[in-house]
Amino acid sequence: MSESILGNAILLFVAAAGTSVVFTRDPTSQAIVVSFYGLLLGIMFLVFRAPDVALSQIAIGALALPLMILLALARVKKQGPKS
Amino acid sequence: MTRKVRRVFILISAAALAWVFFLAYRPLPPLGFVHSQYGDLVNAITVPERHITDAVSAVNFDVRAFDTLGEEFILFTSVMGVLVLMRRQSDEPAGHHEDKAPGRTVPPASDAVRVTALLLVAPAMLFGLYIVVHGQVSPGGGFQGGVILASAPVLVYLCSEYAEFRRVLSMRLAEVSEAAGAATYILMGLVSLGLGGMFLENLLPLGRSGTLTSGGMVPFIDVGVGLEVGGGLSLALLAYLEELVEEKEQ
Amino acid sequence: MNYLPYAVAAWLFLVGLYGVTSSRNLIHLIMCVGVIQSSSYVLLLAIGYRVGGVAPVFVDIPANSRAVDPVVQALMLTDIVVEVAVTALLLGLAVQVHKRHGTLNPDRLTKISG
Numbered sequence: 392m393s394e395s396i397l398g399n400a401i402l403l404f405v406a407a408a409g410t411s412v413v414f415t416r417d418p419t420s421q422a423i424v425v426s427f428y429g430l431l432l433g434i435m436f437l438v439f440r441a442p443d444v445a446l447s448q449i450a451i452g453a454l455a456l457p458l459m460i461l462l463a464l465a466r467v468k469k470q471g472p473k474s
Numbered sequence: 475m476t477r478k479v480r481r482v483f484i485l486i487s488a489a490a491l492a493w494v495f496f497l498a499y500r501p502l503p504p505l506g507f508v509h510s511q512y513g514d515l516v517n518a519i520t521v522p523e524r525h526i527t528d529a530v531s532a533v534n535f536d537v538r539a540f541d542t543l544g545e546e547f548i549l550f551t552s553v554m555g556v557l558v559l560m561r562r563q564s565d566e567p568a569g570h571h572e573d574k575a576p577g578r579t580v581p582p583a584s585d586a587v588r589v590t591a592l593l594l595v596a597p598a599m600l601f602g603l604y605i606v607v608h609g610q611v612s613p614g615g616g617f618q619g620g621v622i623l624a625s626a627p628v629l630v631y632l633c634s635e636y637a638e639f640r641r642v643l644s645m646r647l648a649e650v651s652e653a654a655g656a657a658t659y660i661l662m663g664l665v666s667l668g669l670g671g672m673f674l675e676n677l678l679p680l681g682r683s684g685t686l687t688s689g690g691m692v693p694f695i696d697v698g699v700g701l702e703v704g705g706g707l708s709l710a711l712l713a714y715l716e717e718l719v720e721e722k723e724q
Numbered sequence: 725m726n727y728l729p730y731a732v733a734a735w736l737f738l739v740g741l742y743g744v745t746s747s748r749n750l751i752h753l754i755m756c757v758g759v760i761q762s763s764s765y766v767l768l769l770a771i772g773y774r775v776g777g778v779a780p781v782f783v784d785i786p787a788n789s790r791a792v793d794p795v796v797q798a799l800m801l802t803d804i805v806v807e808v809a810v811t812a813l814l815l816g817l818a819v820q821v822h823k824r825h826g827t828l829n830p831d832r833l834t835k836i837s838g
Contacts, residue, residue: 402729409763413743436765439772441779443531459710470819477831495734506774530780542802559817
């Protein structure tokens with residue numbers, strides 16, 4: 392019983408975090424929200440008995456992807472508004 | 475079309491799509507009651523027949539190793555694409571932006587960041603290697619370990635000056651690691667052809683379950699994938715870093 | 725009787741699609757594509773899960789324990805690796821677009837030049 396409550400709770404958290412990723416319009420703050428979303432997805436995988444997937448989701452979704460996005464934003468900013 | 479008109483169109487089509495989702499998902503059994511014979515079969519054979527205690531690794535690197543080869547080359551190709559896209563084109567000025575304006579200096583990273591990053595480099599490498607070589611025993615494997623290994627160059631970037639960063643890391647090393655990893659996978663397939671089996675058929679001695687040497691070919695493939703993913707992801711990140719780093723140098 | 729994961733998967737797909745179509749910044753758009761892709765994780769996770777199942781790692785548990793489906797978990801692993809490949813490539817394209825046109829707003833990218 393308590394397990395299904397945990398599962399439902401994490402699913403709702405994931406849905407809410409996914410929504411906030413979309414509605415955070417500023418890309419720099421969005422990168423941080425994406426990192427949090429990736430972490431939540433990792434926890435969801437852990438709750439639903441998928442430790443392998445959780446490990447790769449936390450490594451990729453919470454670390455590698457936000458990092459790549461921030462680096463791309465830094466390059467875009469460096470190019471200036473009109474080249 | 476104005477944004478307002480477009481939004482109305484989007485909402486109508488989204489409602490239609492939601493209805494399609496409802497129709498598609500309705501026949502599915504509720505959570506936890508889907509039954510797949512393939513899953514049961516893999517769970518039943520993974521320890522007795524393959525000597526691999528992590529069933530997901532058994533699926534990825536043994537039962538459907540050929541598919542994973544394709545997956546690995548998706549990553550390989552995408553890294554190549556990133557490198558081509560990030561290369562500086564000949565018609566492009568060497569960079570101009572506000573950080574280079576006279577009288578403006580780029581603030582250095584704070585000491586706290588640098589010390590933390592320095593302390594984390596060695597544990598990150600060790601953890602990545604651990605995850606790579608224990609793929610067949612516990613959760614993890616080449617993909618996860620490779621991503622963790624690729625975080626090491628970024629930590630070095632955070633904790634060092636440009637000159638040291640250049641000395642410690644080379645694009646060349648990452649390139650060799652990526653290519654060698656991809657080649658390992660194919661070579662393992664050729665080994666099983668040489669032993670008289672099918673491409674990527676697991677013919678090496680299976681070892682004792684739960685140990686580092688169990689699973690026959692799987693640990694070798696894991697190390698290959700770890701090198702490929704670690705090298706490839708480092709290359710992609712370095713490609714994004716490259717120009718930023720050039721700025722830091724001056 | 726729990727159908728919540730299917731609803732969450734559909735919701736993530738739709739909200740991600742809304743983000744893609746209403747985005748004013750290509751990098752924001754790429755992250756919305758990531759949200760669409762994560763809806764497939766939720767669906768696959770729901771299909772692989774079994775009530776009372778353990779994780780498919782047979783260390784320190786009897787070999788015949790009832791475990792969740794490892795095949796869909798392997799698929800999810802592929803899915804995640806494909807996501808990082810796709811995102812890296814799309815970000816590279818967005819940087820190129822900005823280099824050529826000086827803007828990331830898709831509404832202002834009206835002129836096509838070879």
